[in-house]
Amino acid sequence: MDDDDALPSQPQRIAPQSGTAFKLRRGDLLRVSDPFGEQVADLFAFQDGEAACSLSSGRSIDYASKVCFSVGDVLYANDSQPMFTIVADTVRRHDFLMAPCSQEMFAKLHHCQGPHPSCFDNLCRALQPHGIAPHQIGTTFNIFMNVAIDLDGTVRVLPPTSRSGDFIELRAEMDLVCGLTACSAEQSNNGSFKPIDFAIVRAAVAHDA
């Protein structure tokens, strides 16, 4: 085991309207922070080495019997295995209904003509070196995204309630390949694009591979 394994990795910054990918081992903690406030980060994940096992909004909502996830809640994979447990959360307002923003979303909802950066494209690019194809990227866990659901079922995207320094912390419940973005959608981020910070606290392991 590397002595640094139990220490937080160097915090990383995701530039505005971009994305990245990284691996977590079971037990690792992922902290996602909003350095300037009102900025969404889309998260998707696969079991490391088994891309058929991926994050499932439908299973997670069913098993939690709620659409708002916070401390103590589990995000499940499509095969019903736990992928993440939320262990800290200063915001308590995230979305698990919406697909990541995409070129098609900007065209359909915002009549955008030209190319527009998007979480979907950024996840595709970041996860491609891990062998992930675009169609395998499903509904993301949209950290800090503030979606109101009215009693008639109408969904409204509101400014995030996150302020500078707010964060969420998720424990990996299996070895994972994760994609994470600083969201590219005007409406989701109250009209401006900011970076997202993340850090990984490595779990102590007896035998490092």
Add this chain to the structure above:
Amino acid sequence: MDDDDALPSQPQRIAPQSGTAFKLRRGDLLRVSDPFGEQVADLFAFQDGEAACSLSSGRSIDYASKVCFSVGDVLYANDSQPMFTIVADTVRRHDFLMAPCSQEMFAKLHHCQGPHPSCFDNLCRALQPHGIAPHQIGTTFNIFMNVAIDLDGTVRVLPPTSRSGDFIELRAEMDLVCGLTACSAEQSNNGSFKPIDFAIVRAAVAHDA
């Protein structure tokens, strides 16, 4: 063109707690009926010949800006192509949040010990001859499933509001392979399991393959 193509196909009955699969051509109408009332039917679909293109709850909710779908609403694929348009609906209460019921769901939520029939297993069995693997089956459009979302995000599964003879009709917007069930979950069907009927009205086509 076969003269029968513009006529409704013989209505089919799906036995309680079972499922089936069938193909639709673009323009076909699929009518799903509840013959006895309070019975849910889970629907999933793939583009015929392109299993990477499949039904997406996350895209559909995003593009509709609502979680309750009825007449005029479009169900989208993961690549943002329209798959279905709802053209008739006597119930107006369906779910698009929940994964299909599964062995794991019955164990997790209802402490079920032994095997339990499930929509997920029934969809897997029905779609396997079409080359579909279990992990490719995502969040279903749960016809007649009555899910209340409280303002705090709590989700409650209530008895369906469908009565005997109620139906929904969906137009296929591309050539499709569909899986459809008569749902196996006690809670979703007010405690009893009934069949589901469906019929296909074939679109008139100039040149039948």
